[in-house]
Amino acid sequence: MNLPLFIARRIKDNGKKAISSFSNRISVFSVAISFAVMLVALSISSGFRNEINNTVSGFTGDIFLVPPGVELFDNARPVEKHLSYLGKLSGKDYVENVSPFIYTYGIIKSSEGMDALLFKGMDSSFSRTFFESRMAEGILPEFKGRASNSIVISKRMAEKNRLETGDKVTAYFINDGTKARRLEIAGIYDARFEELDEKLILCDIRMLQRVLGWSEDYVNGYEIHTNSDPLSKKTEYDIQEMLYNASDDDHSLIPGYASDLFPNIYDWLVLVDMNFVLILALMIIVCGFNMISGLLIILFERISMIGTLKALGMTNGKIRKIFIYKASMIVVKGMAIGNAAALAVSALIAGFKVLPLDPENYFISYVPAVIDPAAWIATDIAAFAAILLILLVPSTFISKISPEKTMRVK
Numbered sequence: 001m002n003l004p005l006f007i008a009r010r011i012k013d014n015g016k017k018a019i020s021s022f023s024n025r026i027s028v029f030s031v032a033i034s035f036a037v038m039l040v041a042l043s044i045s046s047g048f049r050n051e052i053n054n055t056v057s058g059f060t061g062d063i064f065l066v067p068p069g070v071e072l073f074d075n076a077r078p079v080e081k082h083l084s085y086l087g088k089l090s091g092k093d094y095v096e097n098v099s100p101f102i103y104t105y106g107i108i109k110s111s112e113g114m115d116a117l118l119f120k121g122m123d124s125s126f127s128r129t130f131f132e133s134r135m136a137e138g139i140l141p142e143f144k145g146r147a148s149n150s151i152v153i154s155k156r157m158a159e160k161n162r163l164e165t166g167d168k169v170t171a172y173f174i175n176d177g178t179k180a181r182r183l184e185i186a187g188i189y190d191a192r193f194e195e196l197d198e199k200l201i202l203c204d205i206r207m208l209q210r211v212l213g214w215s216e217d218y219v220n221g222y223e224i225h226t227n228s229d230p231l232s233k234k235t236e237y238d239i240q241e242m243l244y245n246a247s248d249d250d251h252s253l254i255p256g257y258a259s260d261l262f263p264n265i266y267d268w269l270v271l272v273d274m275n276f277v278l279i280l281a282l283m284i285i286v287c288g289f290n291m292i293s294g295l296l297i298i299l300f301e302r303i304s305m306i307g308t309l310k311a312l313g314m315t316n317g318k319i320r321k322i323f324i325y326k327a328s329m330i331v332v333k334g335m336a337i338g339n340a341a342a343l344a345v346s347a348l349i350a351g352f353k354v355l356p357l358d359p360e361n362y363f364i365s366y367v368p369a370v371i372d373p374a375a376w377i378a379t380d381i382a383a384f385a386a387i388l389l390i391l392l393v394p395s396t397f398i399s400k401i402s403p404e405k406t407m408r409v410k
Contacts, residue, residue: 007322009325011322023294023298027334034284034338035334035383036341038280039376041280043342043370049269050370052363053258054130056258059200060072061258062226062257063223063230063255064224065222065253066220066256079253080250082217085243094228095227100123101220102220104173121204121205123205124143126223131202149184154189154197154198155189157198166184168183168185173211192364239255288386294327299323320396349367
């Protein structure tokens with residue numbers, strides 16, 4: 001039998017007017033507010049990371065395979081489309097999609113003037129999920145069947161050049177001479193990602209192959225969309241091993257990662273994470289000091305009981321456990337209320353997008369939130385453990401209590 005826990009469960013407040021009763025309510029409220037703030041901050045931090053990752057990888061894939069020494073948006077070195085390990089790669093449980101791409105620069109002429117833009121050629125195997133979720137007007141072509149002259153442009157381009165779906169524009173490509181193509185706008189996407197929104201056009205990969213003078217057997221590389229962390233050791237090692245053991249007939253390719261393309265954005269995410277860590281530390285300190293005052297009040301009101309227990313032979317360590325257990329019950333009650341409140345607020349933020357943002361500064365138009373159960377549990381455990389460590393300080397007061405003096409206290 002755990003005697004300290006048994007006694008702690010039976011310690012009641014000394015009436016509704018007792019100081020400890022009021023203090024306990026304040027402590028529960030403080031713990032609830034602290035945990036609610038921590039967990040909502042965690043949800044928002046996770047939401048920003050999730051949205052930014054999804055946006056960047058939606059454009060480029062989580063992982064892309066290109067020749068050594070070649071930048072992603074460079075078409076200088078074509079590679080053979082048919083690689084011996086593609087089937088094996090597509091069969092990996094962490095891979096959602098593998099598709100070829102070609103990037104090349106071109107100039108678009110419209111009624112408003114001329115713009116140098118980046119064309120991304122894709123075939124029917126490309127992952128449609130991201131761009132379908134960002135379509136503002138028109139359709140996202142499937143790029144299958146006959147080669148298509150349809151393109152998809154961003155809302156930013158459309159507004160700048162006063163273009164609409166169905167409009168036709170002339171594109172010029174300079175590659176061993178100038179080639180012109182008459183293209184039709186099939187759709188307009190709105191990703192609110194300035195780095196690429198202002199210059200990326202989606203088109204049929206076969207159109208770019210003809211413009212560049214390549215056969216349909218050549219592309220720039222492959223992009224991979226995953227359903228797990230692309231930077232995990234297992235994923236990195238698996239892909240590196242596959243490329244290392246490739247056939248001698250395959251072109252040499254190396255992996256690149258979406259997070260490497262836009263370091264300024266991911267540096268900003270590090271600042272968001274740092275803000276969460278500061279909030280976590282601040283809330284633990286506030287909660288801890290409130291619990292210290294609450295525990296001291298309980299101790300002062302139970303001095304006579306402490307003296308009696310010492311007289312009966314109970315050690316300081318076991319008496320300390322009684323009050324740590326009592327404080328833990330208060331913390332757990334506050335945690336439960338705080339978690340429930342945080343869940344409601346996070347669900348509201350995530351479901352209804354109630355907090356708007358300026359996409360020019362934050363890359364998205366609303367405050368995002370993601371409820372990650374594993375991260376929540378880890379935060380709860382870490383904060384609970386830190387608060388209990390703080391409470392060890394006032395519990396040392398027990399060792400200074402003398403039984404012969406305190407047992408006379410009425």
